[in-house]
Amino acid sequence: MYKSVTNRRSFIKKMAMLSAMTAAASMFPGILFASEQEKGIPKDANLDWKKGPCRFCGVGCGILVGTENGKAVAVKGDPNCSVNKGLLCVKGYHQIMCIQSKDRLTHALVKKNGRYVQTPLDEALDIVANKMKETIAKHGKDSVAMYTSGQSTIPEGYVASKLMKGAIGTNNLDCNARLCMASAVTGFLTSFGADEPMGCYEDIDYADYFITWGNNMAEMHPVLFSRMLEQKSRRGAKIIDFATRTTRSSTASDRSILFEPQTDLAVANAICYEIIKNGWVNKSFVEKHCNFSKGLTNIGYGLEDKFNFTDKPEKIDFEAYKEFLKDYSPEKVSKYSKVSVKDIKYLASIYGNPNKKVVSYWCMGMNQHTRGTWINNLVYNIHLLTGKISQPGNGPFSLTGQPSACGTAREVGTFTHKLPHGVVMNKKDREMAAKIWKVPVERIPSKPTYHATEMFRAVDRGDIKFIWTQVTNPLVSLPKTGRYRPAMEKKSCFVVVSDVFPTPTSDVADVILPASWHIEKGGLYGNSERRTQHWDKMVEGPGETTPDAWMTIEVAKRMGYGDLFPYSKENHVEEIYNEYKQFHEGAKHGMAPLEVLKKESGVIWPYVNGKSTQWRFNAKYDPACSNGEDFHFYGKPDGKAVIWQRPFEEAPEKPDKEYPFWLNTGRVVEHWHTGSMTRRIPILHQAMPNAYVEFHPDDAKSLGIRNGENIKVTSRRGSCILPASINERGLPTKGQVFVPFFDENMLINDVTLDAFCPISKEPDYKKCAVKVERV
Amino acid sequence: MPIKSYLAHAIKGKKEELMKALVSLDQCEVVPAENQDILALVTDTPNEKEEEILKEKIEAISSLKLLSLVSGFNTPQN
Numbered sequence: 093m094y095k096s097v098t099n100r101r102s103f104i105k106k107m108a109m110l111s112a113m114t115a116a117a118s119m120f121p122g123i124l125f126a127s128e129q130e131k132g133i134p135k136d137a138n139l140d141w142k143k144g145p146c147r148f149c150g151v152g153c154g155i156l157v158g159t160e161n162g163k164a165v166a167v168k169g170d171p172n173c174s175v176n177k178g179l180l181c182v183k184g185y186h187q188i189m190c191i192q193s194k195d196r197l198t199h200a201l202v203k204k205n206g207r208y209v210q211t212p213l214d215e216a217l218d219i220v221a222n223k224m225k226e227t228i229a230k231h232g233k234d235s236v237a238m239y240t241s242g243q244s245t246i247p248e249g250y251v252a253s254k255l256m257k258g259a260i261g262t263n264n265l266d267c268n269a270r271l272c273m274a275s276a277v278t279g280f281l282t283s284f285g286a287d288e289p290m291g292c293y294e295d296i297d298y299a300d301y302f303i304t305w306g307n308n309m310a311e312m313h314p315v316l317f318s319r320m321l322e323q324k325s326r327r328g329a330k331i332i333d334f335a336t337r338t339t340r341s342s343t344a345s346d347r348s349i350l351f352e353p354q355t356d357l358a359v360a361n362a363i364c365y366e367i368i369k370n371g372w373v374n375k376s377f378v379e380k381h382c383n384f385s386k387g388l389t390n391i392g393y394g395l396e397d398k399f400n401f402t403d404k405p406e407k408i409d410f411e412a413y414k415e416f417l418k419d420y421s422p423e424k425v426s427k428y429s430k431v432s433v434k435d436i437k438y439l440a441s442i443y444g445n446p447n448k449k450v451v452s453y454w455c456m457g458m459n460q461h462t463r464g465t466w467i468n469n470l471v472y473n474i475h476l477l478t479g480k481i482s483q484p485g486n487g488p489f490s491l492t493g494q495p496s497a498c499g500t501a502r503e504v505g506t507f508t509h510k511l512p513h514g515v516v517m518n519k520k521d522r523e524m525a526a527k528i529w530k531v532p533v534e535r536i537p538s539k540p541t542y543h544a545t546e547m548f549r550a551v552d553r554g555d556i557k558f559i560w561t562q563v564t565n566p567l568v569s570l571p572k573t574g575r576y577r578p579a580m581e582k583k584s585c586f587v588v589v590s591d592v593f594p595t596p597t598s599d600v601a602d603v604i605l606p607a608s609w610h611i612e613k614g615g616l617y618g619n620s621e622r623r624t625q626h627w628d629k630m631v632e633g634p635g636e637t638t639p640d641a642w643m644t645i646e647v648a649k650r651m652g653y654g655d656l657f658p659y660s661k662e663n664h665v666e667e668i669y670n671e672y673k674q675f676h677e678g679a680k681h682g683m684a685p686l687e688v689l690k691k692e693s694g695v696i697w698p699y700v701n702g703k704s705t706q707w708r709f710n711a712k713y714d715p716a717c718s719n720g721e722d723f724h725f726y727g728k729p730d731g732k733a734v735i736w737q738r739p740f741e742e743a744p745e746k747p748d749k750e751y752p753f754w755l756n757t758g759r760v761v762e763h764w765h766t767g768s769m770t771r772r773i774p775i776l777h778q779a780m781p782n783a784y785v786e787f788h789p790d791d792a793k794s795l796g797i798r799n800g801e802n803i804k805v806t807s808r809r810g811s812c813i814l815p816a817s818i819n820e821r822g823l824p825t826k827g828q829v830f831v832p833f834f835d836e837n838m839l840i841n842d843v844t845l846d847a848f849c850p851i852s853k854e855p856d857y858k859k860c861a862v863k864v865e866r867v
Numbered sequence: 868m869p870i871k872s873y874l875a876h877a878i879k880g881k882k883e884e885l886m887k888a889l890v891s892l893d894q895c896e897v898v899p900a901e902n903q904d905i906l907a908l909v910t911d912t913p914n915e916k917e918e919e920i921l922k923e924k925i926e927a928i929s930s931l932k933l934l935s936l937v938s939g940f941n942t943p944q945n
Binding site: 116 | 874
């Protein structure tokens with residue numbers, strides 16, 4: 093198409109301005125260019141501003157979307173939302189720009205004779221329902237599966253769970269949150285018996301120290317990081333970045349401490365060793381509120397199909413725990429962690445100082461770990477030993493990656509082992525689900541089946557013959573995609589993909605369903621701090637785009653389960669939420685009524701007597717505490733939290749002669765996960781158009797690698813060619829390379845390893861061995 | 868015909884002053900941040916020499932603490 097030079101020039105100027113704003117946003121998280129945001133809005137515009145949560149990341153910033161004549165034309169931060177107080181990051185500001193993308197999926201597509209044919213949605217849903225029924229009739233109910241998302245809304249997750257577990261009667265439901273925070277869940281459950289952080293973001297306003305464990309918050313949680321920076325400059329709060337790579341978070345921190353991959357386990361134990369050795373244990377807290385336990389060791393890595401592991405906890409006493417820690421003196425740990433004795437002691441002294449408040453933050457660095465549950469337990473140990481927990485400014489806090497990893501995946505329970513309340517293994521939980529769902533209790537199976545990795549292994553083996561993915565792009569995000577892409581292409585499995593845009597996953601689908609984008613439907617999300625956030629539909633979606641919840645309901649009806657899904661198209665969000673809310677009634681997890689959520693910019697649960705509970709387990713704030721003490725860890729039958737004896741164990745694959753580098757993968761501020769949305773937002777795509785492989789300058793020099801030169805990164809699984817990046821965005825330690833995973837044209841997950849934590853089943857994307865070659 | 872974008876860091880409390888000084892230069896477009904002493908700046912000049920001269924003028928502004936280049940584009944003559 094012809095474009096005049098003038099137009100092109102003005103376009104380039106706009107791009108240049110946006111590049112500058114993007115750079116500013118990543119250097120100064122939370123920076124606001126509101127005048128630019130509102131510049132494109134006509135002066136006489138009569139905008140209707142509607143509130144909602146941001147679509148990108150688990151922070152849960154409140155947004156206001158300006159609509160005019162049925163179109164979304166502007167986004168700004170919601171000043172009434174306590175999460176972000178009006179701030180947004182670069183992704184947040186530009187989020188609505190992807191809706192207009194030319195390749196939007198607007199109609200159902202059905203593969204016929206190898207070609208996709210546009211098909212009326214009703215007909216496509218008939219095909220999906222018939223295929224699901226036919227597969228169940230022929231191969232049994234465990235031959236069909238659903239794989240959903242931490243980006244699914246609460247109603248979407250709820251109806252998926254009800255369809256699979258309550259109607260069909262299979263636990264073949266898992267979600268991509270397995271890939272990002274399953275270790276946080278098992279960590280919380282094993283230590284406290286109750287999932288999700290006990291604190292909230294208001295901790296930021298009180299803490300003296302923020303210790304980030306393998307967490308590049310400046311890029312991944314920029315608005316929260318900007319709140320920390322504000323406290324740094326206002327009150328002198330300190331940020332300590334403990335990581336395997338120097339990032340923008342490290343450079344903005346007061347201190348950056350680097351460690352050898354996997355040795356965070358040992359360093360955490362060394363901190364506990366020092367706390368005990370120096371008499372910094374809060375004895376009365378530990379005696380009143382903690383037990384000590386140990387579990388099995390040498391627990392494997394899940395590399396083989398059908399891997400199974402069950403831990404066998406055993407109670408120990410404080411003396412046995414102290415004896416165990418003798419292997420973790422700073423002097424011993426320093427030798428293999430590459431963290432100096434001085435730095436280990438420094439970290440311990442921060443936690444050990446009774447006059448300083450400390451919050452530990454983490455996300456994928458600790459969760460995507462073959463010992464993810466253990467490292468979560470170990471950081472809890474530090475907070476429990478010192479009693480720095482469940483108080484304003486004191487506590488461990490696992491951040492999530494997705495906007496409803498907590499609200500949907502964890503609370504509704506779209507994991508194979510979960511129910512909206514509790515787990516499938518628990519008879520009482522099954523009975524509660526059966527009662528609310530109005531199904532026979534025997535229909536809900538008591539055994540979990542496939543977690544995410546194993547689900548796609550089952551597709552490869554031919555055990556799963558029908559899979560429906562919603563709001564996720566597993567063929568870019570799974571580890572070892574080199575196995576799972578051909579698996580999904582096999583004729584043995586019928587693949588249904590619901591999505592907003594075409595992706596490498598929809599490329600292998602037999603049926604593609606056109607999903608509504610988040611502001612084109614109403615819904616609810618739940619963020620990292622237990623905040624439930626509601627929004628109303630703001631604009632109409634194009635073509636036959638439809639909310640995923642409604643497509644699931646339509647399929648359920650077609651399969652003969654209409655009586656279990658008596659919701660109306662217009663009000664299904666409200667009807668589903670009110671049904672779901674029954675699962676969490678009571679002081680421990682009470683959810684706010686919908687009318688409150690409609691008014692407020694999010695409400696934290698437990699919501700009791702018209703009030704949010706900001707700090708759980710602390711009797712001063714939490715009405716569910718009933719033991720008469722200051723603290724009550726009521727998730728455990730005896731009301732006590734557990735300090736776990738967990739050792740350091742090696743990663744399953746380490747650099748060797750043939751594959752001499754660690755490979756670490758992750759994200760960048762400009763892109764949201766697999767980039768299917770943010771790469772369709774021109775400013776974000778321009779700012780970060782492709783993936784790259786980061787080198788330490790010394791490694792690049794010794795290999796003769798120049799910036800921008802194409803490099804082949806190869807593991808025992810596969811390879812990927814990317815341009816080299818030296819001294820640009822981040823700086824890996826020597827002997828390590830880093831690659832972001834957002835780029836579907838440079839599939840680094842063909843290279844990664846599908847090893848996982850045997851307890852949480854969350855894969856480790858941070859550590860495998862690779863070699864690098866110039867090409 | 869270079870188009871370049873910069874982040875202009877103002878001396879503390881002098882953002883407005885820097886804004887005024889930059890806006891007075893014909894070849895500059897400026898968007899100030901609401902909550903930081905930072906301005907996003909785009910320069911549009913006929914050639915590299917003019918760009919250099921403009922850059923020198925900008926760097927001489929007393930309210931400017933630091934000027935950092937973000938991106939550079941070159942387009943054919945209009």
